[in-house]
Amino acid sequence: MASIRLFLTLTLIAIIVLVSFLSSLRGYRQSMTEAETLFDMQLQEHAKLLSLADLNRGRVIEELLLPRQANTQLSTESLIAYQVFDEEGGLLLRSVVAPSEPMSPREVGYSDRNFNGYRWRVLVVREANNGHWVMVAQRLDVRYELAESVILEAVIPTVLGIPLAALLIWFIVGYGLRPIQQLAQEVRSREVSDLSPVRLDNVPRELTPLTVSTNDLLRRLQSSFSREKRFAADAAHELRTPISILKVQVHNLLAEMESPSATLEELRQGIDAMGHLVEQILVLNRTAPDQYMVQFVPIDLYALAQDVISSEYEQILEREQRFDLEGGSAVVAGDATALRSLILNLIGNASKYSPVGAHIRMRVRTDHEEAILQVEDSGPGIPESYRERVFDRFYRLDGDRHASGVSGSGLGLAIVKHIVEMHGGRIRLSESRELGGLCVTIVFKPLAEETTKGMKA
Amino acid sequence: MTDAVIIVLREVLEAMLLICMLMASSTAMGYRFRWMLPALALGACGATLYALRLEQISLAFEGFGQEYVNSTLLISIAIMLAAHNFLAVFQLRNLSGTVAYGPLVLVCIATVGMAITREGAEIYLYGYSYGVLAGNVTSIFSGGAIGLGIGFSMGTFFYYGLRSLARRQRLIVCCAVSLVLGASMMGQASVYLSQADILPYQEPLWDSSGLFEESSLMGELLRAAIGYEARPTLTQVSLYLGSVIVSTLAMLAGWRLRRAMESTKEGEADAK
Numbered sequence: 001m002a003s004i005r006l007f008l009t010l011t012l013i014a015i016i017v018l019v020s021f022l023s024s025l026r027g028y029r030q031s032m033t034e035a036e037t038l039f040d041m042q043l044q045e046h047a048k049l050l051s052l053a054d055l056n057r058g059r060v061i062e063e064l065l066l067p068r069q070a071n072t073q074l075s076t077e078s079l080i081a082y083q084v085f086d087e088e089g090g091l092l093l094r095s096v097v098a099p100s101e102p103m104s105p106r107e108v109g110y111s112d113r114n115f116n117g118y119r120w121r122v123l124v125v126r127e128a129n130n131g132h133w134v135m136v137a138q139r140l141d142v143r144y145e146l147a148e149s150v151i152l153e154a155v156i157p158t159v160l161g162i163p164l165a166a167l168l169i170w171f172i173v174g175y176g177l178r179p180i181q182q183l184a185q186e187v188r189s190r191e192v193s194d195l196s197p198v199r200l201d202n203v204p205r206e207l208t209p210l211t212v213s214t215n216d217l218l219r220r221l222q223s224s225f226s227r228e229k230r231f232a233a234d235a236a237h238e239l240r241t242p243i244s245i246l247k248v249q250v251h252n253l254l255a256e257m258e259s260p261s262a263t264l265e266e267l268r269q270g271i272d273a274m275g276h277l278v279e280q281i282l283v284l285n286r287t288a289p290d291q292y293m294v295q296f297v298p299i300d301l302y303a304l305a306q307d308v309i310s311s312e313y314e315q316i317l318e319r320e321q322r323f324d325l326e327g328g329s330a331v332v333a334g335d336a337t338a339l340r341s342l343i344l345n346l347i348g349n350a351s352k353y354s355p356v357g358a359h360i361r362m363r364v365r366t367d368h369e370e371a372i373l374q375v376e377d378s379g380p381g382i383p384e385s386y387r388e389r390v391f392d393r394f395y396r397l398d399g400d401r402h403a404s405g406v407s408g409s410g411l412g413l414a415i416v417k418h419i420v421e422m423h424g425g426r427i428r429l430s431e432s433r434e435l436g437g438l439c440v441t442i443v444f445k446p447l448a449e450e451t452t453k454g455m456k457a
Numbered sequence: 458m459t460d461a462v463i464i465v466l467r468e469v470l471e472a473m474l475l476i477c478m479l480m481a482s483s484t485a486m487g488y489r490f491r492w493m494l495p496a497l498a499l500g501a502c503g504a505t506l507y508a509l510r511l512e513q514i515s516l517a518f519e520g521f522g523q524e525y526v527n528s529t530l531l532i533s534i535a536i537m538l539a540a541h542n543f544l545a546v547f548q549l550r551n552l553s554g555t556v557a558y559g560p561l562v563l564v565c566i567a568t569v570g571m572a573i574t575r576e577g578a579e580i581y582l583y584g585y586s587y588g589v590l591a592g593n594v595t596s597i598f599s600g601g602a603i604g605l606g607i608g609f610s611m612g613t614f615f616y617y618g619l620r621s622l623a624r625r626q627r628l629i630v631c632c633a634v635s636l637v638l639g640a641s642m643m644g645q646a647s648v649y650l651s652q653a654d655i656l657p658y659q660e661p662l663w664d665s666s667g668l669f670e671e672s673s674l675m676g677e678l679l680r681a682a683i684g685y686e687a688r689p690t691l692t693q694v695s696l697y698l699g700s701v702i703v704s705t706l707a708m709l710a711g712w713r714l715r716r717a718m719e720s721t722k723e724g725e726a727d728a729k
Contacts, residue, residue: 002489007617010613010617011613011614011617013610013613014609014610014611014613014614015610017606017607017609017610018606018607018610018611021603021606021607021610022607024603025459025462025603028458028459029459148458148596149595152458152595152596152599155458155599155603156595156599159599159602159603159606162606
């Protein structure tokens with residue numbers, strides 16, 4: 001079923017049409033039969049009147065008029081033709097439209113006859129007192145037309161009412177289905193991370209099981225996500241101490257050996273990578289919007305960037321890369337630790353995935369009260385089709401076979417996105433026009449708005 | 458008014474059965490009915506043109522023009538319905554695959570367009586001659602509206618009835634309906650061909666008027682649904698059965714072609 005509304009509207013209209021039209025049809029046929037009986041009775045009345053009349057041989061008189069509605073189109077055609085014959089068959093009286101010859105054989109009762117180019121309903125009556133034959137006739141087509149015009153007055157409103165009924169059904173069904181649309185809208189308009197129960201006012205009885213099931217599902221999802229997050233955070237936290245011990249022991253081992261083997265050096269690098277991964281998992285967990293205790297203060301992004309760069313400059317120099325910091329002061333309402341982590345990840349990524357001797361540029365500026373942080377590099381960039389996926393946790397371009405050959409956790413950009421969302425900002429990845437590599441642009445909310453909000457919180 | 462109800466109902470019901478069957482069949486083949494609008498437009502244009510040019514058409518072919526056009530339309534619809542059955546069975550063989558949309562659209566547009574041309578022209582002519590010219594506008598149009606309403610309602614139930622079936626069952630029922638409708642079209646075409654003296658006059662094989670008179674409501678409904686004739690001739694019966702056989706062969710061909718294609722694919726996969 002493509003649409004419940006269309007299905008209900010069409011089938012309801014179909015039922016109404018079938019029931020009302022078939023009833024009308026039956027009523028029409030029944031009424032036509034009744035009308036026939038009425039017309040026959042009318043002929044009988046006329047015959048009775050004529051049999052009582054004072055008759056002179058061969059008289060031709062004006063027709064008796066049928067009682068008719070003022071608005072009918074019937075005029076002289078609705079007249080009744082009649083003849084009165086004596087016992088021997090001599091014509092005593094006839095109407096203008098009646099022929100001189102008998103309209104019917106002298107057989108008492110009703111019959112259908114043809115004369116004057118039409119089909120007529122003829123009643124033959126024999127008067128018992130004087131033996132006169134009275135013949136009264138009426139055109140069948142006139143009777144039919146007259147009866148039908150009256151009966152159609154009752155049928156036409158039913159036919160004309162159907163489009164109106166269809167329109168009403170369409171709107172009423174739409175109104176009745178509104179709670180489903182509201183429920184869908186409520187679920188659709190949620191943030192990805194919002195797993196709170198769906199709340200609707202006046203939920204219809206039919207939708208209650210669906211709402212209850214949806215809320216139950218959301219509750220189970222929420223608890224499952226929380227368990228998963230707690231587990232990752234706890235595991236990462238518990239791993240920190242053994243990794244630190246390992247680091248110290250490897251360092252000592254390297255110091256003790258006169259000529260350290262390449263395997264030992266690889267082991268050291270592996271332990272460092274593991275330590276970095278654990279730290280990143282912890283940062284990711286801490287900066288998750290539902291985990292972070294919001295305590296925003298005004299922070300100058302430019303000053304913070306200078307601070308981070310000075311601490312990371314060693315890595316940049318090692319790779320013989322050129323680093324520029326441009327722009328000026330741009331104050332945002334934020335969390336210093338989180339924003340430090342954000343800048344650290346952006347610079348780290350740019351340096352790590354750009355080749356030796358590459359050019360990296362960071363710009364900090366304010367535009368329409370919005371603070372903008374932009375990091376560009378001359379590295380290989382990220383193809384457009386992957387720019388959404390790189391924000392997924394543990395996603396690395398080309399997996400472990402990354403073209404740069406650099407080991408990474410696949411969490412850097414996920415952390416960056418978390419922090420941006422936490423600050424109500426937006427992030428966009430594009431190709432750097434000037435340097436040719438990746439360009440990461442982060443736009444933060446205006447300070448005034450965010451500070452007010454933070455203060456309220 | 459009753460005559461108008463019966464005549465319009467017969468024409469509308471015939472068209473609705475055809476349209477609803479094709480709609481249900483399209484959904485079973487995994488497509489929507491984007492063909493509907495062009496098909497209705499084609500049918501409306503065809504019906505108007507046919508009705509307006511009726512005099513010229515009637516006078517053509519030594520006065521048998523109308524019979525020629527009607528029988529051509531009916532035979533073409535029967536052929537299209539056989540083509541539909543070919544496509545439907547092609548799909549039925551492998552429900553997970555899809556039939557090419559182009560041929561299906563072509564079949565649907567042609568079938569519905571031609572059916573509406575014929576039925577629409579008949580309704581138009583009946584309404585014009587018995588309603589407008591005879592001065593019975595209210596009676597004929599009220600009857601026509603009632604016939605249209607009943608035909609539309611029956612079509613709606615027929616469509617949703619088919620939609621309630623699972624895809625496989627729906628396709629099977631659609632094939633069966635298409636088979637009967639195609640045969641009914643061929644049966645009607647043979648009547649026109651007899652009237653045009655292309656087929657020789659024959660004595661009827663049987664007379665079932667006592668059971669269902671052709672002009673009665675039930676007779677007209679049966680005529681619309683299965684091509685009922687109270688006094689069919691040998692040629693009519695032969696063409697009716699011939700259409701059933703051709704449609705069945707088309708289905709068989711569809712089934713075999715799909716099987717052959719699947720075998721080829723499997724062979725290629727094995728070779729790889």
